[in-house]
Amino acid sequence: MRPIVRNLAGLAGFLLLWEAVVRLGLVPEREVPPASVVLARTVSLLGDEPFLRDVIATVLAWAIALGTAIVIAVPAGLLLGSLPGLRVATRAIVEFLRPIPSVALIPLVILVVGGGPESKIALAIYAAIWPILYNAIYAFDEIDSLLIDTARSCGAGRMRILASVALPHAAPFIFTGIRMSAAIGLIVVVSTEFIAGAAAGIGQFILAATSGGGRMDLVLAGTVVAGLLGYLINDGLERLGRRLFRWHTATTAEAM
Amino acid sequence: MSTMLQVTGLSHRYGTGEHAHVAVNDLTFTVETGELSCIVGPSGCGKSTLLRCISGLITPTGGEVSLHGDRVTGVPEDLAVVFQDYSRSLFPWLTVRQNVEFPLRWKKSRAERRERSEEALEWVSLPGVGGKYPWQLSGGMQQRVSIARALARRPALLLMDEPFASVDAQTRFELEDLLRSVQLQHGSTILLVTHDIDESVYLGDRVLVLSKSPARIVADLPVDLPAERHQITTRESANFVSLRAEVARLLQGGTPAEPAAGVVSEKPS
Structure with missing residues (x-):
């Protein structure tokens, strides 16, 4: 209970400060509307059907991208993690591709896959693959040989060891990667919508509010919703992880 | 009694050429059905390698292992292994x-x-x-x-690699007695590897003493103690005391009291 109260105290303090700074005239109200106005606008937007359609478009693109990234990165991580030769051979290309900011790929992606929602999904997949891939490689590479020997001595063959030992062992690490990728994916979807434009989406909503008369209250309300979305996704995944991988937290805490 | 395990001329070498390390060299012994045999040897003498060869986890570079007459090529269906490090071996x-x-x-x-x-x-x-x-x-x-996991497999042979080396002394005594009683009740055939002299004598129907690396068999001693053992009375009995002294001498590289045929002991270097 306590930490929640303290967290909310921090948030309330921030909002009060924001309100005060604007009301005291330290920043022009036209450029930064006060917290109370932005929050009121946020609440009214959440009841607004076209805006909700934007939110759904963003969430849908995010979910498709994350799901696809998982489907690509987990088997790839398994392959690279269990075949050191392949890992060494692909290291240079992976290290080259990984640091490229997704946003820098926007022109290329629009050229190749077109300007529809596919482009933001493709970029988010690209950005979301790396954390999952890295954690999966690490997890499959680091597996305790005694655990494998135990499974072998229990009569399990290669495929069974993979399915019932390597995968469950790697799952918590992969899940951590998924959590990181979830946040990155959302950022990329919203930024692509904002930079490249889109038929629908939170980023598109913010872009429209900026250019069409500079409605900063709407811009900031859209930002608040995007932030809220990120918070809810992360919080939900964190709870899910704690439930699924209680054994992992318990055993690693014991080892420390 | 029939022979459960036959190990013939078993050798295992890690690596090749100049960097080759011979862990086990030309080991020959048998384990009879229903027997609890202990293999005792100094740390790092190749005991674990021996056990991994027998369990089919690694293929020995020389010699062969057969379980109830069948040559071991992979992990046999009716064999189970208990490792020392339970925290790493339980899922x-x-x-x-x-x-x-x-x-x-x-x-x-x-x-x-x-x-x-x-x-x-x-x-x-x-x-x-x-x-x-x-x-x-x-x-x-x-x-x-x-x-329990090993027993659930109903193994013809149960291999144990230093199974009680990671628990405290009190628990160790409890587990030793538990193992003896399970073995007596079910007539299991067990081959247990340990570096602990007392444990090998206390648990075994028979003790195989290994030399320093590369492991060779220095002696094969029958343990002449009653089937039912007791942590205090067994350990203070004259038989136990003299046996453990003999095993200790053999491990230090001394000659056995009654030299077994064809067995040469190694002088300490």
């Missing part, structure tokens, strides 16, 4: 029951698995913990779970 994401049922997962029906795991947990005096996770149990209890 932390599975409950105790699921761990015990693991070797039966692909072979038995759900009902049969359940029945066998309940039974095996009872044998190691752990009834009612099936729903817990291994990491919720003490070290001694975790090693009991490993033993």
Whole structure:
């Protein structure tokens, strides 16, 4: 209970400060509307059907991208993690591709896959693959040989060891990667919508509010919703992880 | 008595050429059905390599192993291994029951698995913990779970690699007695590797003494102690004391009291 109260105290303090700074005239109200106005606008937007359609478009693109990234990165991580030769051979290309900011790929992606929602999904997949891939490689590479020997001595063959030992062992690490990728994916979807434009989406909503008369209250309300979305996704995944991988937290805490 | 395990001229070398390390050199011995044999040897003498060759986890570079007459080429169906490090050998994401049922997962029906795991947990005096996770149990209890998992497989031969080296002394005594009683009740054939002289004599019907690396058999001593053992009275009996002294001498590289045929001891270097 306590930490929640303290967290909310921090948030309330921030909002009060924001309100005060604007009301005291330290920043022009036209450029930064006060917290109370932005929050009121946020609440009214959440009841607004076209805006909700934007939110759904963003969430849908995010979910498709994350799901696809998982489907690509987990088997790839398994392959690279269990075949050191392949890992060494692909290291240079992976290290080259990984640091490229997704946003820098926007022109290329629009050229190749077109300007529809596919482009933001493709970029988010690209950005979301790396954390999952890295954690999966690490997890499959680091597996305790005694655990494998135990499974072998229990009569399990290669495929069974993979399915019932390597995968469950790697799952918590992969899940951590998924959590990181979830946040990155959302950022990329919203930024692509904002930079490249889109038929629908939170980023598109913010872009429209900026250019069409500079409605900063709407811009900031859209930002608040995007932030809220990120918070809810992360919080939900964190709870899910704690439930699924209680054994992992318990055993690693014991080892420390 | 029939022969359960036959090890003939077993050698194992890691690596090749100049960097080759011979862990086990030309070992020959047998284990009879229903016998609890202990292999005792100095740390790093190749005991674990020997055990891994017997269990089929690694293929020896020389010689052969046969289990009830069948040559071992992979992990045999009716063999089970208990490792020293229970915390690394139990699957932390599975409950105790699921761990015990693991070797039966692909072979038995759900009902049969359940029945066998309940039974095996009872044998190691752990009834009612099936729903817990291994990491919720003490070290001694975790090693009991490993033993139950091995027993659930109903192995013809149970191999144990320093199984009690990671628990405290009190728990160790409990587990030793548990193993003796399980073995007596079920007539299991067990081959246990240890570096602990007292443990080898206390547990074994027979003690095989290994030399320093590369491991060779220095002596094969029958243990002339009653089947029912007791931590205090057995350990103070004259037989026990003289046997443990003999094993200790052999391990130090001295000559056995009655030299066994064809066995040469190594002088300390």
